[in-house]
Amino acid sequence: MLGFGRSKPAIDSLVEAHYAALYRYAYRLCGSSQDAEDLTQETFCLAQKKLFQLREDARAKSWLFTILRNAYLHRLRASKQEKQVSLEAVGELSExxxxxxxxxxxxxxxxxxxxxxxxxxxxxxxxxxxxFSYKDIVEQMNVPLGTVMSRLARAKAFLRQRLAEPAELMGKTNQGEG
Amino acid sequence: MECQDVKQLLAFADRKCAELDAPELDSLKQHLETCPTCAEAAQAERALDDAVGPVLRDVAVPADLKAKVLKRLAAERGAVPWKRVLAAAAAILIAVTGGVVWLNSPATAVSEDELRQFVSMNQWTQETAKQFLKDQGLVGLPPDNFEYGLLQHVDVIRFQGRLVGKLTFSRGDECTASVLILPWKQFSTKHLTENPTSLSIRHDDVNEVTYLILFRGNLDALRPKPPIT
Known part of the structure; x- marks a missing residue:
């Protein structure tokens, strides 16, 4: 157990152990190094306030990743900037x-x-x-395993197609919702 | 094992964290050795994972990030906002003044009627909040479009040299908001712009007041729930 309240050593050791992984996750989610830095800092500030919620050391990484994703979603909704291909387009791709x-x-x-x-x-x-195991991903996204599997398969199919295209063609096809 | 089962299991195979037990892995391996279609699918899956995984994980982390995070955490732990300092100073002054007065005054018997009124005043409604502000001689009405069951405090504060009403709403971790009621005759807010994550501005043309809503979290959590039909 990490302890309760604003325990300096506990939060500092979490930073030591996880800041790099959280930054990488944030970067791949938002695609910007500045936003990834901000998100990483925000995540640890939130974690410091909620440290009493963390009961097991073993769950720390998953817990921090969940906080980061929620912070990212909050920003995304606030800015309403999400512009991607439609879900349908992702689903139509060959595996x-x-x-x-x-x-x-x-x-x-x-x-x-x-x-x-x-x-x-x-x-x-x-x-x-x-x-992260599938179980971890299911917990973090709070959706059933079947949904995670299906989204993974579709996302992989999308990446396979996109990465086979020359970089300069990307973004010129399949632009949907926005 | 059927090809359809293999398709499902392929996603779980080759993971760093063990997702399949030994019998499942053996069964999968045996099938792949005898089924060229599934073997080809497995190879394609592995090729994609091998091509994408290492690149996706290879993100350079800023050298000063850890120091920045630790500095910000330390600042937040030690932060004493000036408002808190002023509030503490005011509290000490009131306590000292009150103590002097109290030492020279006869003890006041607690009135049950006053006590009942005090308790009821802590269960705010839009009407009681309106009456409270009116009793303090303030212009302006509490805003509509808030769930008044979530109203925590009604205060009179000094804001830029003038007394104004302040309402504090809260719904757990979801949202906390402070609403300042600013009469048009006293305050101009035209130059202010809303911030989608922290400041909402509402103008009430009828009562000629502006509501500055400073919030944290999802403001919709404080809106009245539609009636259940």
Whole structure:
């Protein structure tokens, strides 16, 4: 147990252990280094206030990731800036794409992630971080396992298609909701 | 094992955190050795994961981020807003003054009627809040479009040198809002702009007041619930 209240050592050790992973998660969610920094800081400030809610050390990472996602969603709703392809477009893609996949460029990948609706982007990012089981992803997103599996499959199909395209063509097709 | 089962299990295979138990993995392996279609699908899945996973995880973290976070946390722990300092100073002054008066005054017997009135005044409604502000000689009415069951405090505060009404609404962790009631004759707010995450501005043309709503969280959580039909 980490202890209750605004325990300095406890929150500092959480920062030490998780700030890098949280930043990477934030960056892949929002696609901007400045926003990712802000989100990471906001996450730890919220965690400091809510530290009494954390009962097990083992759940700390998952707990922090959940706080970060909620903070991100809050910003997203407030700014109403989310513009991605429609869910339908994600669903219409074939699960098999052109092979072999060309070497993936980080910026190219981020561009493709940015086009995904958050409900698809979050599970695929958590999935590729590898530290989270499906059960963890289900808990963080508060949706059934079948939904997570389905969104992952569709998100992977979308990435497979997008990453097979030259980077300069991205964003010129399949633009839907916005 | 059927191909459809394999399709489901493929998503769980090859994960760093063990998602399948040994018998399931054996069964999957056996099927892939004998079914070229599923083997091809597994290979494609693995190729995508191998291409995307490492790139997705490879994000450079700013060198000064940890120090920035720790500094901000320390600042928040030690932060003593000037308003809190002023409030504490005022409280001490009142306590000292009150103490002097109290030492020189006869004890007042607590009145049951006053006590009942005090209790009822803590259960605010739009009407009681309106009456309270009126009793304090303030212009302006409490705003509509708030759930008055969530009204925590009605205060009279000094704002930019003038006394104004302040209502505090709260719904747990979802939202807390302070509403300042500013009469047009005393305050101009035209230059202010709303902030979607912290400031909402409402003008009441009938009562000629502006409501400055400073909030944290989802303001909709404080709105009246529509009647159940």
């Amino acid at each position: 098999r794409g052109p092979e072999p996949l060309p070497a993936v460029d980080s910026a190219h990948l981020q561009k493709a992630l940015n086009e995904l609706p958050e409900a698809f982007r979050t599970p695929i990012v958590l999935f590729y971080f590898e530290d």
